[in-house]
Amino acid sequence: MATNRGPKARIMRRFGEAMFRSPKYHGILERRPNPPGQHGPKARRGKKSEFGKRLEEKQKLRFQYNILEKQMRRYVERAFRKKGVSGTILLQMLESRLDNLVYRMGFASTIWAARQLVNHGHILVNGKRVDIPSYECSVGEEIVLHEKLRQNAHVVEALNYCPQGLVPGYLETNRDTFSGKLTSIPTRDEIPAKIDEQLIVEYYSKYV
Numbered sequence: 001m002a003t004n005r006g007p008k009a010r011i012m013r014r015f016g017e018a019m020f021r022s023p024k025y026h027g028i029l030e031r032r033p034n035p036p037g038q039h040g041p042k043a044r045r046g047k048k049s050e051f052g053k054r055l056e057e058k059q060k061l062r063f064q065y066n067i068l069e070k071q072m073r074r075y076v077e078r079a080f081r082k083k084g085v086s087g088t089i090l091l092q093m094l095e096s097r098l099d100n101l102v103y104r105m106g107f108a109s110t111i112w113a114a115r116q117l118v119n120h121g122h123i124l125v126n127g128k129r130v131d132i133p134s135y136e137c138s139v140g141e142e143i144v145l146h147e148k149l150r151q152n153a154h155v156v157e158a159l160n161y162c163p164q165g166l167v168p169g170y171l172e173t174n175r176d177t178f179s180g181k182l183t184s185i186p187t188r189d190e191i192p193a194k195i196d197e198q199l200i201v202e203y204y205s206k207y208v
Contacts, residue, residue, distance in 0.1 A: 054203035061195050065094045066111045071134070076204045087197030088188045095170075095186055095193075098123065098143070099133035104192075105173050105180040106162030107145050107155055122146045137182050145178040168192060 048056065062072050079090040094100065099115040102123055108114035115133045117123055123130060124144040125137065137143065149155055159175065167173050170190050173180035188197075 051203075054199045057196050057199040058203045061094075061193070061197075061200055064111070064193055064195070065097065065100060066115060067094075067134075073204070073208065076200075077208050080204075080208055085188075087201045090200070091188065091191050091193060091195070091197055092185055093136065095191055096136045096138075096182065097133065098125065098130060098135040098137055101137055101143060101171065101180070101182060102145075104168055104171055105143065106159050106167060107178070109154075109158040109161055113154065113158070117145070117149070122149045139182050139184060142179055142181045150178050 058072070062069065067075070075090055075093055076086075079086045079093065082089050095104075099111060099118050102108055102117055103111050103114035108117055118133045118135075119131055121129050121131045122145060124146060125135070126141050127144075129146075145155065164173070164175070167180075168186065168190055170182060170184045170186040171180055172183045
């Protein structure tokens with residue numbers, strides 16, 4: 001299973017942003033406001049080069065969607081081949097991943113927990129069990145959490161930390177039936193990823 005197994009809290013501190021709803025990461029930047037490393041408060045962030053800015057933004061995007069570099073390049077290649085704004089198309093494809101939609105709907109408090117739900121066969125798409133996190137959902141497909149997981153403590157906690165108001169507008173959810181669906185292809189303004197996708201397009205333009 002290809003996934004990010006690194007120190008997640010440390011990575012968030014490096015990016016200066018707590019990216020997920022899990023209470024485990026609440027207040028992490030207030031508790032430890034300095035960048036990670038042995039020098040702690042004395043550490044200074046040097047001025048980044050243009051390449052450094054693009055590289056960091058690309059790494060930030062990979063971390064948020066929990067994808068590896070090889071996967072990322074495939075998504076970028078597809079985005080470049082499609083008509084339209086490449087950066088927006090890239091984000092739209094990543095948003096339509098099954099593990100991401102499970103997270104956005106509130107069934108998991110992190111993208112890693114959402115990936116685990118999918119991998120273990122706890123998610124149904126149009127009534128069929130789908131255990132591929134990268135499965136790209138189409139508009140109108142129904143996503144349902146399996147009955148045996150609906151009282152799971154982690155799922156209940158995740159839903160408590162994701163009130164209905166936090167679910168993006170391009171998703172329709174029903175908390176009573178633990179289901180939801182992608183109702184439309186999200187616009188860039190609807191995608192809640194704090195990313196400058198143009199920097200990512202510029203980074204890969206030399207390699208793709």
